[in-house]
Amino acid sequence: MFFRFIGISQIASHFMAGLILGPQLFDLLEKSSEKLSSDPALDGSATLRGVGVCGNILLTFLMSVRISRRLAFNSGPLPIVIGVSTFIVPLFVGLCFRNLYTDNIDPYYMPPKKVLAERTVMISSQSSILLPTVTFILLELKILNSELGRLVLSASMINDVLGIIVSILAYCAGTYKNVSPATAYRDFIAIIIFFLVVFFIFRPAVEWIVQRTPEGKPVADKYIHAAVLTALGSAAYSTFFNMKYLLGPFTVGLIVPDGPPLGSALEAKYYDLTKNVLIPISIAFSTMRCDVMKIVYEFNDIIYNMFLLVLTLFIKMAAGIAPCLYCKLPLKEAFAVSILLCCKSFPEIFLYESTFDDSYISQATYTFLVVYALLNSAIVPAVLPSLYDPKRKYIGHRKRNIFSLKPDSDLRILTCVHRPENITGDIALLQLFSSPIMVTILHLVKLVGKIIPVTITHNMKSNNQMNNSYIHTANLAFSELDSVTTTMFTVMTHENLMHDEICTLALDQITSMIIVPSGRKWTVEGAFESDDEAIRRLNVSLLEHAPCSVGILVDRGYRGTRKYEVDVGVIFIGGKDDREALSLVKRMKLNPRVNLSVIRLVSNQETETMNWEHVLDHEVLEDLKDTRGTNCVAYTETTFTDGPEVANTIRLLSKGFDLMVVGRNHGLARPDFSGVTEWIELSELGVIGDLLAARELKSRVSVLVVQQQQT
Numbered sequence: 001m002f003f004r005f006i007g008i009s010q011i012a013s014h015f016m017a018g019l020i021l022g023p024q025l026f027d028l029l030e031k032s033s034e035k036l037s038s039d040p041a042l043d044g045s046a047t048l049r050g051v052g053v054c055g056n057i058l059l060t061f062l063m064s065v066r067i068s069r070r071l072a073f074n075s076g077p078l079p080i081v082i083g084v085s086t087f088i089v090p091l092f093v094g095l096c097f098r099n100l101y102t103d104n105i106d107p108y109y110m111p112p113k114k115v116l117a118e119r120t121v122m123i124s125s126q127s128s129i130l131l132p133t134v135t136f137i138l139l140e141l142k143i144l145n146s147e148l149g150r151l152v153l154s155a156s157m158i159n160d161v162l163g164i165i166v167s168i169l170a171y172c173a174g175t176y177k178n179v180s181p182a183t184a185y186r187d188f189i190a191i192i193i194f195f196l197v198v199f200f201i202f203r204p205a206v207e208w209i210v211q212r213t214p215e216g217k218p219v220a221d222k223y224i225h226a227a228v229l230t231a232l233g234s235a236a237y238s239t240f241f242n243m244k245y246l247l248g249p250f251t252v253g254l255i256v257p258d259g260p261p262l263g264s265a266l267e268a269k270y271y272d273l274t275k276n277v278l279i280p281i282s283i284a285f286s287t288m289r290c291d292v293m294k295i296v297y298e299f300n301d302i303i304y305n306m307f308l309l310v311l312t313l314f315i316k317m318a319a320g321i322a323p324c325l326y327c328k329l330p331l332k333e334a335f336a337v338s339i340l341l342c343c344k345s346f347p348e349i350f351l352y353e354s355t356f357d358d359s360y361i362s363q364a365t366y367t368f369l370v371v372y373a374l375l376n377s378a379i380v381p382a383v384l385p386s387l388y389d390p391k392r393k394y395i396g397h398r399k400r401n402i403f404s405l406k407p408d409s410d411l412r413i414l415t416c417v418h419r420p421e422n423i424t425g426d427i428a429l430l431q432l433f434s435s436p437i438m439v440t441i442l443h444l445v446k447l448v449g450k451i452i453p454v455t456i457t458h459n460m461k462s463n464n465q466m467n468n469s470y471i472h473t474a475n476l477a478f479s480e481l482d483s484v485t486t487t488m489f490t491v492m493t494h495e496n497l498m499h500d501e502i503c504t505l506a507l508d509q510i511t512s513m514i515i516v517p518s519g520r521k522w523t524v525e526g527a528f529e530s531d532d533e534a535i536r537r538l539n540v541s542l543l544e545h546a547p548c549s550v551g552i553l554v555d556r557g558y559r560g561t562r563k564y565e566v567d568v569g570v571i572f573i574g575g576k577d578d579r580e581a582l583s584l585v586k587r588m589k590l591n592p593r594v595n596l597s598v599i600r601l602v603s604n605q606e607t608e609t610m611n612w613e614h615v616l617d618h619e620v621l622e623d624l625k626d627t628r629g630t631n632c633v634a635y636t637e638t639t640f641t642d643g644p645e646v647a648n649t650i651r652l653l654s655k656g657f658d659l660m661v662v663g664r665n666h667g668l669a670r671p672d673f674s675g676v677t678e679w680i681e682l683s684e685l686g687v688i689g690d691l692l693a694a695r696e697l698k699s700r701v702s703v704l705v706v707q708q709q710q711t
């Protein structure tokens with residue numbers, strides 16, 4: 001709770017818990033060893049050790065399941081260059097300095113041969129990048145689906161694969177030299193057999209399970225448990241043949257297809273247990289084995305190890321920054337990439353612990369590496385936002401709103417769809433526009449069982465429909481609209497990152513307005529049914545970061561048809577949002593089916609002020625009242641005294657319209673709404689929008705709440 005209050009990652013608290021329970025304070029392992037085991041020949045902490053190892057295996061397996069195998073080659077050559085350079089360059093430079101200053105090592109600290117092995121571990125661990133570390137930090141910073149996040153993930157996968165290959169060769173060479181050539185050949189052949197079995201037996205079996213599972217149905221529990229047992233068995237197999245036990249689960253996880261049905265089922269059953277129970281225990285147990293005083297007592301023996309770590313750190317940062325700058329990335333973003341690729345966290349301490357168990361590193365070096373990982377986990381998430389903010393690209397360097405469009409220019413709209421019922425509401429709204437419009441339909445799907453967000457383009461002339469009747473029906477429905485050009489996308493992403501995908505697509509499609517559903521749902525009979533809090537949170541984020549104007553559609557069941565006339569009302573008080581609402585309905589003037597009415601609410605306490613906002617309000621009203629359209633626009637003014645009188649006026653007006661368009665905020669013209677603002681349910685709709693979307697309002701009027709592009 002304390003770390004959360006000061007903005008430090010939760011993972012750092014698990015590290016600190018282990019240090020507190022370690023030899024420097026409570027020394028829990030020493031005290032509990034005898035109490036947890038009645039047999040003096042057994043280590044009482046073996047139970048905790050077993051839980052920790054189980055958590056490491058499951059986390060590695062689940063994280064590799066959630067990572068797309070195509071990730072490494074989907075972002076062009078830059079991540080490949082970064083991944084290769086950040087591994088090879090620091091490894092080569094570090095090995096060049098490895099053999100220096102070996103004569104001054106205290107023989108009681110470690111034999112000279114072990115010193116070289118310890119330094120090799122330091123250099124290789126700093127050169128490599130563990131994909132779970134990078135993924136966890138990107139998720140925590142909520143930049144996983146940003147351009148920088150995708151670049152770092154792709155580069156880290158390339159680096160991780162190189163690290164695995166080099167580690168296999170290094171362990172075989174070590175076995176050849178220190179054990180026997182026969183054992184080394186046996187281990188190497190065993191690893192080749194393991195890869196062949198995984199690719200040619202386990203992979204077809206997994207594909208058979210996926211094909212056997214009907215679309216939309218869950219995978220049978222026996223297959224889920226079999227996949228987890230395979231991961232555990234692969235860890236035992238890797239250990240038996242002198243490899244790191246995490247090699248097997250990582251390889252098996254990459255074979256399991258991400259997403260539904262199998263990947264999402266594995267995540268649903270095991271991820272929360274692993275993340276919230278097993279991993280905290282595992283981190284704390286690994287950190288409990290540290291002894292900070294060893295660093296003090298053996299400082300002279302490990303000081304060169306510290307130098308090697310700092311040296312390889314700076315070399316690795318330079319190797320990551322150079323390709324980014326060559327490809328014209330901004331300097332701050334290049335630094336952010338290199339820092340992320342140098343970061344260490346809890347997955348690394350599991351590897352440090354295994355080398356400590358194998359006596360490749362001393363307890364002093366192990367403690368130093370764990371403390372270094374702790375500092376990384378605490379500092380990097382706090383520093384990185386100052387170097388890279390994905391929201392900067394959404395800042396409007398040019399005007400992307402309807403008010404600024406020329407009268408004869410095409411209207412570009414991005415409309416978001418969560419559920420099938422959103423389609424009919426969007427179509428009913430789009431039918432009202434008279435001028436040619438270009439519509440981008442974005443189908444938003446919550447990502448489960450995957451790490452990397454996926455964007456799919458649907459071309460109505462192609463067969464790329466995801467074998468989904470919902471997508472096909474939506475395409476057909478939107479294609480029936482007159483004077484409308486449509487493009488459809490599906491985005492599968494994490495719920496708290498959906499607004500980033502919407503904003504990115506809005507920038508790419510040069511849209512002037514994003515239309516999203518409100519999340520409030522009514523039955524066919526017009527009775528209130530439910531509120532979707534996830535959609536509401538998304539809308540709030542979108543209002544804060546959108547690169548263009550935003551419209552929130554409260555669909556109350558109005559379904560316009562081509563046979564009947566539609567009454568559209570605009571409530572105007574003043575301000576840029578109200579001007580944007582008027583500019584939007586102005587695009588409906590030439591539609592003979594639409595009857596437009598503008599109702600201006602004027603406070604009787606308002607004083608005449610001639611400022612720029614007042615001039616713009618007057619100009620847009622005069623322009624809308626121009627009678628050159630097919631139908632005249634009805635214009636009325638209504639005065640009010642206070643908030644309750646506004647509420648009564650809104651309720652009366654709502655009964656005479658099929659659709660009402662209102663601004664979210666009213667700028668300097670905002671009147672006194674006291675007595676109403678205290679009862680707002682949906683703050684993202686503003687005062688007027690919330691009154692029209694009230695549960696108790698006896699009306700079938702739909703509402704479009706408009707916010708102009710934020711500057």
